[in-house]
Amino acid sequence: MRKPAKNVVYRGSVKNLIALAPPTPARPGRFLFEFTDDFSVFDYGKMPDRLEGKGEALALMTAWLFERLADPREWKALAGSSVWSNISDPEFRTRLLKSPLLKRFQKSGMPTHYRGIIPPGKPLTRTPRLETLCRRIEVWAVQILKPERGEIEGSPVWNYNRFHYGADNFLIPLEVVFRFGTPTGSSLLERVKANPRYLETLGVDRVEEGRWLPRPVGECFSKLEPSDRALSPELALNFSGLTNPEFAELLETSFLLAVFLKDRFARAGIELWDGKFEFLRVRKRILLGDAITPDELRLVKDGIQISKEPIRQYYRRRHPEFLKMIAEAKPKAHRTGRKIGAILKDRGYLPPRLDPEFKKVAEDMYLGLVSELTGLKLLPPHRPLAEVVQLLKKWVG
Numbered sequence: 001m002r003k004p005a006k007n008v009v010y011r012g013s014v015k016n017l018i019a020l021a022p023p024t025p026a027r028p029g030r031f032l033f034e035f036t037d038d039f040s041v042f043d044y045g046k047m048p049d050r051l052e053g054k055g056e057a058l059a060l061m062t063a064w065l066f067e068r069l070a071d072p073r074e075w076k077a078l079a080g081s082s083v084w085s086n087i088s089d090p091e092f093r094t095r096l097l098k099s100p101l102l103k104r105f106q107k108s109g110m111p112t113h114y115r116g117i118i119p120p121g122k123p124l125t126r127t128p129r130l131e132t133l134c135r136r137i138e139v140w141a142v143q144i145l146k147p148e149r150g151e152i153e154g155s156p157v158w159n160y161n162r163f164h165y166g167a168d169n170f171l172i173p174l175e176v177v178f179r180f181g182t183p184t185g186s187s188l189l190e191r192v193k194a195n196p197r198y199l200e201t202l203g204v205d206r207v208e209e210g211r212w213l214p215r216p217v218g219e220c221f222s223k224l225e226p227s228d229r230a231l232s233p234e235l236a237l238n239f240s241g242l243t244n245p246e247f248a249e250l251l252e253t254s255f256l257l258a259v260f261l262k263d264r265f266a267r268a269g270i271e272l273w274d275g276k277f278e279f280l281r282v283r284k285r286i287l288l289g290d291a292i293t294p295d296e297l298r299l300v301k302d303g304i305q306i307s308k309e310p311i312r313q314y315y316r317r318r319h320p321e322f323l324k325m326i327a328e329a330k331p332k333a334h335r336t337g338r339k340i341g342a343i344l345k346d347r348g349y350l351p352p353r354l355d356p357e358f359k360k361v362a363e364d365m366y367l368g369l370v371s372e373l374t375g376l377k378l379l380p381p382h383r384p385l386a387e388v389v390q391l392l393k394k395w396v397g
Contacts, residue, residue, distance in 0.1 A: 310395065
């Protein structure tokens with residue numbers, strides 16, 4: 001049995017954060033990301049089941065992708081990829097291809113917080129030299145400056161004054177979401193329906209359910225509040241602690257990264273529809289942070305999503321009472337700042353466990369995806385991804 005890690009500064013629903021050297025306002029530190037076999041859906045928090053092999057698969061995927069993002073040769077090759085034909089807006093496509101930021105990546109790679117992957121009992125290394133599975137990667141660590149919660153007339157408000165020009169070594173308090181299209185269930189469709197003028201912030205004239213967009217669009221959401229909320233570009237800029245040019249770089253980095261990932265997944269026969277990124281400001285540079293896993297992306301193969309979505313669909317179909325309880329708890333979570341899972345546990349409610357047969361399919365989904373994407377042969381035996389997709393169709397298709 002794995003011994004509990006010391007210096008755990010955060011235990012999440014899918015990964016733990018372990019301090020090696022704490023960050024300060026003057027310098028970054030070093031953390032370990034320890035990926036677990038746990039999962040979370042509907043903002044509940046850690047669910048009762050564990051998906052065996054998921055932690056090692058996601059650590060491997062994140063390390064493999066971050067290593068390629070840091071390689072200038074990968075960015076040079078991207079310029080000639082057929083993936084650019086998926087962007088039908090010629091002005092936007094030309095802007096990215098001629099971007100000084102792309103030229104910078106072609107010269108020195110994309111800066112990220114990734115330092116290496118750590119096999120048990122061995123020093124920091126890179127994926128080509130891995131001989132055994134592992135679930136830890138080492139990253140640069142930064143301060144997490146949380147906004148201050150207050151109330152006005154009984155409603156919560158958030159003060160972001162701790163994020164200001166000149167601050168350094170901090171987690172930028174935003175999730176940047178990119179979208180190549182709007183599949184059924186996309187939350188963007190709901191926002192545009194509620195406020196048609198929202199399209200003006202996206203750079204497109206219309207969005208249609210189940211259709212690709214003429215260019216990728218970007219949205220910003222709050223990261224460090226109890227529940228994410230969509231932010232206008234102006235609010236996102238003022239929350240970020242970045243200058244105008246830095247914020248523009250943040251968005252353009254997101255678009256270039258989205259195109260990079262779309263190319264990589266297309267090579268594996270997988271469609272990338274949307275996803276989210278997190279960033280750090282370290283030594284006056286914007287660095288890609290967090291992880292890149294199916295849990296941060298909407299990936300589709302043969303019409304079936306390969307991510308947490310099949311698990312969400314499983315609960316929607318088989319346990320609708322769980323979603324009802326989540327919906328009832330959300331207003332209280334927003335009002336009090338408490339986690340949804342804690343509120344439901346106080347009511348004596350625990351989510352139902354997965355059917356054992358579906359659980360095995362979900363495990364093979366993660367293992368098959370990472371094997372297909374990376375070509376690495378380290379993961380335990382599993383069904384091929386194409387077979388897994390057919391099984392998922394029987395459960396949730």
